Amino acid sequence: MVRRKSRRSARPRKTRAGRSRISRGGGSSKLEPPPFRPTISLSHKFRYVNGTMFGTYGITRKNVLNLLLTATSAVTTVRQVSAIRLKSVEVWASPVALGSAPTAISIEWLGENAPSTVISDTSMGVRPAHIRATPPPSSSNRWWSMSGFSETDVLFNLTLPVNSVIDITVDMRMVEQENPVAGDIPAGAALGQVYGDYLDGIASGGLTPVGYTVIP
DSSP states (O other): OOOOOOHHHHSOOOOHHHHHHHHHHTTGGGGSOOOOOOSOEEEEEEEEEEOSOSEEEEEEHHHHHTSEEEESSSSOEEESEEEEEEEEEEEEEOOGGGTOOOOEEEEEEOSTTOTTEEEEEEOBTTBOEEEEEOOOTTSGGGSOEETTSSTTOEEEEEEEOTTOEEEEEEEEEEOOSSOOOBOOOOSSOOTTOEEEOOTTOTTTOOEEESSSOBOO
């Protein structure tokens, strides 16, 4: 009587060592270096304080491109950031319990496809006024701001009282293989010093950076 071999016994058995050899052989592509992007890209949150007065401050593409500057002389600076994109804007204002009258704060997006979109809040009792807003979908407020392109465009208006705190979160590309671009004009800067510019620009000088040497 002839006995049939089972299908299981007819298949060659893989040893553990064999599997290990196959695994090592399949990883040969790891010997090649992966693609590399030399441009420094990062996200960062900048903070500002309104140290002057209640008012409305228009923030332009030029303002956000000038957030970080390096002095090249006492009266000249260059930008450290070549492209920047807004992710969110957040604002706090003092509560009534601290002795201030009820105050309203607002962010108004003014870019293309953002028809005067306003977000606002008012302080009450012990609660500070607080708003957080992201650029409207499909609006130009979400576009990258780059040196030389539409720098005078007003991205948003901030209406806020004195001592308000403003956070803006951005994506940034640092300058790499590009010609230096002049920033705001200081008075009496120290050569080589990195400065934080006012969010509303040195000419207005209302929204002061926190944690950076302020441009003089």
